Amino acid sequence: MHTPHPRPLDLLARELAILDTTTSLLHWDAETGMPPRASAWRAEQTAYLASKSHHLLTRTEVDQWIREAMDECDPSDLHSLSNLRLWRRQHDQASKLPAEFVETWEKTTSLARDQWVAARASSSFSTFEPWLTKLISLARDKARYLCDGGATYDVWLDLHDPGVTCQDVRDCFGSLVPELRTLLSPAMATTRGPDLLSEKHPYPQESQVKLNRAVLDLIGFDWEEGALALSAHPFSTTLGPCDSRITTRYTEDSFLGSLYGTLHEGGHALYSQGLPKNLHADPVGQAVSYTLHESQSRLWENIVGRSQLFAPTLTSLIASHFPQLADLSPSDYWRACNKVEPSHIRTEADEVTYNLHIALRFEIEAALFDGTLEAAGIPTFWNELSEKFLGIRPPDDANGCLQDIHWSAGLFGYFPSYTLGNLASAQIYQAATAANPTLEPALADGNCLPLLRWLQDHIHSHASLYPPQELLLHTTGARLHSAPFLLYLKKKFL
Amino acid sequence: MHTPHPRPLDLLARELAILDTTTSLLHWDAETGMPPRASAWRAEQTAYLASKSHHLLTRTEVDQWIREAMDECDPSDLHSLSNLRLWRRQHDQASKLPAEFVETWEKTTSLARDQWVAARASSSFSTFEPWLTKLISLARDKARYLCDGGATYDVWLDLHDPGVTCQDVRDCFGSLVPELRTLLSPAMATTRGPDLLSEKHPYPQESQVKLNRAVLDLIGFDWEEGALALSAHPFSTTLGPCDSRITTRYTEDSFLGSLYGTLHEGGHALYSQGLPKNLHADPVGQAVSYTLHESQSRLWENIVGRSQLFAPTLTSLIASHFPQLADLSPSDYWRACNKVEPSHIRTEADEVTYNLHIALRFEIEAALFDGTLEAAGIPTFWNELSEKFLGIRPPDDANGCLQDIHWSAGLFGYFPSYTLGNLASAQIYQAATAANPTLEPALADGNCLPLLRWLQDHIHSHASLYPPQELLLHTTGARLHSAPFLLYLKKKFL
Numbered sequence: 001m002h003t004p005h006p007r008p009l010d011l012l013a014r015e016l017a018i019l020d021t022t023t024s025l026l027h028w029d030a031e032t033g034m035p036p037r038a039s040a041w042r043a044e045q046t047a048y049l050a051s052k053s054h055h056l057l058t059r060t061e062v063d064q065w066i067r068e069a070m071d072e073c074d075p076s077d078l079h080s081l082s083n084l085r086l087w088r089r090q091h092d093q094a095s096k097l098p099a100e101f102v103e104t105w106e107k108t109t110s111l112a113r114d115q116w117v118a119a120r121a122s123s124s125f126s127t128f129e130p131w132l133t134k135l136i137s138l139a140r141d142k143a144r145y146l147c148d149g150g151a152t153y154d155v156w157l158d159l160h161d162p163g164v165t166c167q168d169v170r171d172c173f174g175s176l177v178p179e180l181r182t183l184l185s186p187a188m189a190t191t192r193g194p195d196l197l198s199e200k201h202p203y204p205q206e207s208q209v210k211l212n213r214a215v216l217d218l219i220g221f222d223w224e225e226g227a228l229a230l231s232a233h234p235f236s237t238t239l240g241p242c243d244s245r246i247t248t249r250y251t252e253d254s255f256l257g258s259l260y261g262t263l264h265e266g267g268h269a270l271y272s273q274g275l276p277k278n279l280h281a282d283p284v285g286q287a288v289s290y291t292l293h294e295s296q297s298r299l300w301e302n303i304v305g306r307s308q309l310f311a312p313t314l315t316s317l318i319a320s321h322f323p324q325l326a327d328l329s330p331s332d333y334w335r336a337c338n339k340v341e342p343s344h345i346r347t348e349a350d351e352v353t354y355n356l357h358i359a360l361r362f363e364i365e366a367a368l369f370d371g372t373l374e375a376a377g378i379p380t381f382w383n384e385l386s387e388k389f390l391g392i393r394p395p396d397d398a399n400g401c402l403q404d405i406h407w408s409a410g411l412f413g414y415f416p417s418y419t420l421g422n423l424a425s426a427q428i429y430q431a432a433t434a435a436n437p438t439l440e441p442a443l444a445d446g447n448c449l450p451l452l453r454w455l456q457d458h459i460h461s462h463a464s465l466y467p468p469q470e471l472l473l474h475t476t477g478a479r480l481h482s483a484p485f486l487l488y489l490k491k492k493f494l
Numbered sequence: 495m496h497t498p499h500p501r502p503l504d505l506l507a508r509e510l511a512i513l514d515t516t517t518s519l520l521h522w523d524a525e526t527g528m529p530p531r532a533s534a535w536r537a538e539q540t541a542y543l544a545s546k547s548h549h550l551l552t553r554t555e556v557d558q559w560i561r562e563a564m565d566e567c568d569p570s571d572l573h574s575l576s577n578l579r580l581w582r583r584q585h586d587q588a589s590k591l592p593a594e595f596v597e598t599w600e601k602t603t604s605l606a607r608d609q610w611v612a613a614r615a616s617s618s619f620s621t622f623e624p625w626l627t628k629l630i631s632l633a634r635d636k637a638r639y640l641c642d643g644g645a646t647y648d649v650w651l652d653l654h655d656p657g658v659t660c661q662d663v664r665d666c667f668g669s670l671v672p673e674l675r676t677l678l679s680p681a682m683a684t685t686r687g688p689d690l691l692s693e694k695h696p697y698p699q700e701s702q703v704k705l706n707r708a709v710l711d712l713i714g715f716d717w718e719e720g721a722l723a724l725s726a727h728p729f730s731t732t733l734g735p736c737d738s739r740i741t742t743r744y745t746e747d748s749f750l751g752s753l754y755g756t757l758h759e760g761g762h763a764l765y766s767q768g769l770p771k772n773l774h775a776d777p778v779g780q781a782v783s784y785t786l787h788e789s790q791s792r793l794w795e796n797i798v799g800r801s802q803l804f805a806p807t808l809t810s811l812i813a814s815h816f817p818q819l820a821d822l823s824p825s826d827y828w829r830a831c832n833k834v835e836p837s838h839i840r841t842e843a844d845e846v847t848y849n850l851h852i853a854l855r856f857e858i859e860a861a862l863f864d865g866t867l868e869a870a871g872i873p874t875f876w877n878e879l880s881e882k883f884l885g886i887r888p889p890d891d892a893n894g895c896l897q898d899i900h901w902s903a904g905l906f907g908y909f910p911s912y913t914l915g916n917l918a919s920a921q922i923y924q925a926a927t928a929a930n931p932t933l934e935p936a937l938a939d940g941n942c943l944p945l946l947r948w949l950q951d952h953i954h955s956h957a958s959l960y961p962p963q964e965l966l967l968h969t970t971g972a973r974l975h976s977a978p979f980l981l982y983l984k985k986k987f988l
Contacts, residue, residue, distance in 0.1 A: 014538075015542070018538060018539050018542045021535070021539065022516060022520065022539055022543070025519060025520065025523060026516065026519065028523075029519060029522075029523065032527070033526070033527070033721055033723065033739075034721070034733075034737065035717065035718060035719050035720050035721050035736070035737055035739075036718050036719075037718045037719045037736040037737075038719065038733065038734050038736050038737035040736070041515070041734035041735055041736060041737065042734065044508075044512060045512050045515065045516055045734075048509070048512045049516070206700075223529065224529060224530050224531045225529050225530075225531045225532065226529050227527055227528070227529050229527065239528075239532065240532050240535035240536065240539075241535055242529070242531040242532050242534070242535060243528065243529055243531075243532035243535065245527075245529075
């Protein structure tokens with residue numbers, strides 16, 4: 001018996017995976033280890049690899065290979081069919097983008113990051129504005145290349161969440177925002193109390209690192225195939241089939257930011273670590289959508305990490321790393337880590353106001369893509385929307401429109417995935433605990449592995465076998481809807 | 495006026511530089527941040543990029559481009575002539591290697607690293623032996639492809655130090671080894687004394703990191719274009735025109751290993767940081783040889799870092815990081831950091847015995863390439879040579895033939911560069927201080943910058959404009975010889 005020759009699409013998949021994971025390493029290193037003046041050359045490197053990748057994916061033979069594979073495919077082989085459907089999507093999308101555009105896009109987003117970091121540090125929107133103008137212009141170009149005459153914002157949403165449109169998101173916020181605004185006051189009352197954690201600072205960074213590592217152990221993060229590092233803006237990334245890494249950031253006056261950042265990014269990493277390794281280079285082996293990715297991160301960060309059920313475990317772990325908190329009770333800790341209150345920074349927002357932060361960003365992006373807003377108008381519009389949704393105005397742009405890394409990295413249309421991910425997380429958790437009544441007792445004992453196993457079996461291991469809405473339907477019996485999330489918040493805060 | 499089109503060799507240089515610096519990042523990350531199970535995929539990545547690089551460099555057009563550029567070159571343009579001479583060397587060497595060999599070589603050396611780490615940790619030569627056999631076989635193949643019928647070890651020496659032959663190294667050790675053996679006893683007597691540093695351990699890693707950063711500041715390391723990290727085996731690497739990084743390792747019972755590791759690798763980084771940035775992608779813009787590279791690292795590590803002149807500055811810096819050493823005198827510190835005594839680990843050896851460690855490795859490599867030694871025979875031969883040169887036998891292979899990373903990384907013929915670099919460092923320092931009598935008074939004041947400036951002007955900035963022996967002749971008025979090094983040791987220890 002001899003091994004058959006790998007088919008051309010399999011060879012291409014391997015080559016693209018090598019280029020893409022190498023690009024991911026270039027980005028990871030830029031955030032975690034690269035010295036400041038290295039960024040110009042780094043932009044050359046990422047642009048070069050992106051061009052190579054684009055060139056490989058758009059060769060005319062690829063179209064032919066997909067057709068041939070389709071013709072040869074057994075119609076009952078769902079796996080191969082899904083894989084070819086995704087190849088088709090990838091090839092067709094890439095083919096609509098000119099090579100020069102791909103290089104310019106990659107170089108600009110790579111260089112813009114430094115500009116954003118500097119602008120945020122000095123809260124100087126005006127220094128970032130020309131870069132943002134350029135990024136928005138390129139993002140509109142990209143959407144125009146891809147849109148086939150449809151709405152350009154829809155293209156960006158679809159890139160992260162296949163099938164989701166601007167109208168879907170508008171409808172979602174249309175019902176969600178009033179409910180959240182109604183919930184706000186009672187939830188603030190429920191979680192009001194003395195600030196027990198701030199009183200006891202400082203929390204040395206070294207101890208926070210140890211705590212975060214212990215929490216990652218607890219949720220089942222695999223250190224043989226992952227790492228935790230420090231960066232200015234927390235993120236997670238996949239550098240290969242056995243290499244899922246996350247970052248967090250530290251301030252010594254509170255450990256909550258680094259801890260919940262770790263749980264959030266750790267949730268992303270658990271999804272990556274649960275993807276089928278034998279398919280890691282295939283389109284069908286990738287995470288299915290950003291909504292589903294965020295559902296995993298928000299589930300571990302909030303539904304588990306901020307639950308009453310898990311509070312005793314977390315409180316005793318925290319006390320073992322910070323002796324000054326030896327007397328902290330689980331209920332006091334629960335209140336401290338759930339404090340509901342309008343605030344400026346999205347990543348540190350509570351579960352009620354978080355989605356209002358996203359609603360604000362959605363309005364801005366929608367306006368950018370329907371052409372009614374330009375970069376120069378963002379700060380004013382941001383502050384008005386902050387007043388409208390959260391009832392507060394940022395003291396400066398560092399706490400307002402400069403706070404997020406996304407636009408500088410070319411991530412437009414990403415923010416809605418956070419809210420859709422929140423909805424999905426509640427829907428999935430409801431389904432999981434209904435299907436398996438032992439999950440919550442295990443969590444109460446500090447044992448996260450049964451829940452992780454369930455998520456692996458019902459979400460992670462399927463990768464992109466089904467379209468995202470279909471996967472959710474399979475897993476939870478319903479398409480994405482907001483009822484489970486609102487029920488969850490009401491049970492929690494009322 | 496318009497910019498002329500870049501010539502094909504310039505475009506190729508840029509492309510190769512992108513691929514090579516990206517490969518360097520893949521290696522850097524493998525040593526500093528990669529989780530354990532990621533190594534198999536990492537080997538795929540490095541093999542892929544090496545293949546691409548080899549493919550680009552060996553295309554038949556390249557030969558034609560070099561010829562055309564030679565024809566067009568102004569005979570008085572030394573810079574372009576040198577660049578084309580080096581292009582010719584690179585292209586011809588690469589063209590002699592089959593593509594499959596390049597991929598196998600890259601994959602094997604990438605995977606062998608893990609095997610070496612594990613074997614050293616358990617001091618188990620037998621688990622590494624099959625890998626070493628494979629590596630030696632590939633190294634012999636590589637040399638046979640490149641040698642044009644000459645001696646295979648000469649090829650490996652020439653790869654690191656253009657022009658150096660096995661006979662050159664044999665002649666060098668022939669005179670050096672007896673001199674060093676004669677020096678050993680008196681130097682041991684000079685540096686004998688109570689072990690003042692060990693008595694005062696532990697030295698917390700965090701403080702060692704701060705000390706190392708302060709020492710790098712002192713010697714002029716540019717943090718805007720460099721970084722310091724932790725790895726199992728210290729090394730330095732260049733990831734781009736503005737990105738020179740180094741690693742060190744820590745044990746809390748002594749800070750000397752991490753400090754002198756940092757000075758050594760820092761010396762390499764100063765050379766890289768001093769290369770002309772506008773030529774970073776050109777063959778003529780690279781470091782000229784490993785001997786010259788090691789001359790820079792050994793100069794900062796030993797001639798400066800272990801000098802009486804610099805001891806007051808270093809002692810007070812050390813005391814400011816380790817309060818338990820507040821009473822340490824510069825002369826006591828000088829004795830502690832210069833203690834001469836045969837020992838097992840090369841990287842921690844004193845200046846007299848260090849070159850005996852290299853003589854041992856040279857004998858082994860020479861025997862491997864003349865075919866009189868195979869992997870299985872290395873431990874016995876190593877231990878015999880250790881007895882012969884150093885008068886001691888390693889207690890196990892971890893302290894013997896498994897101690898160095900080099901062979902597992904495919905670095906054969908590298909070790910002699912350390913000794914040749916030691917000779918060059920003394921010769922260069924002698925020339926520098928003779929030419930500029932203010933350098934040593936500045937060093938005595940803790941000011942390293944005049945010396946660094948001299949090295950930048952006379953070594954670093956020339957990159958590969960001249961062949962290495964010629965550069966040394968220009969800079970010091972003599973070809974490489976051992977008299978300045980022996981004079982230096984005798985003045986220091988007698």
